[in-house]
Amino acid sequence: QVQLVESGGGLVQAGGSLRLSCAASGSIRSIRAMGWYRQTPGKQRELVAVITSGGTTTYADSVKGRFTISANNAKNTVYLQMNSLKPEDTAVYYCNADGRYYGGYYSQDFNSWGQGTQVTVSS
16 A cells, blocks of 8 residues: 655754654555654654645644644655754654555555654753
């Protein structure tokens, strides 16, 4: 189907920056939206930012003004530029993609997740 590969996580000091990347591959017919979610132990996965194929973006209130999501539709890739990082941004960040893929005779919906990348912000 569709696979997502993330990169760019790591350890950074508070106030620093990181850029996450996520590339989707497989029999992709179209992508409606790609986004980033994050999860810490004992908590539910939460939305960080999402971008639609038309360029509409949505951000969690906690990251507005600090994080920027962007995409290269031709490469089925989404990016998350994270600036002014805070210790509370520490989490595993997951990429998500939603769209349609070539499955059999007809195209079918997919919703795929990446394996996650750790972001750790030290105080």
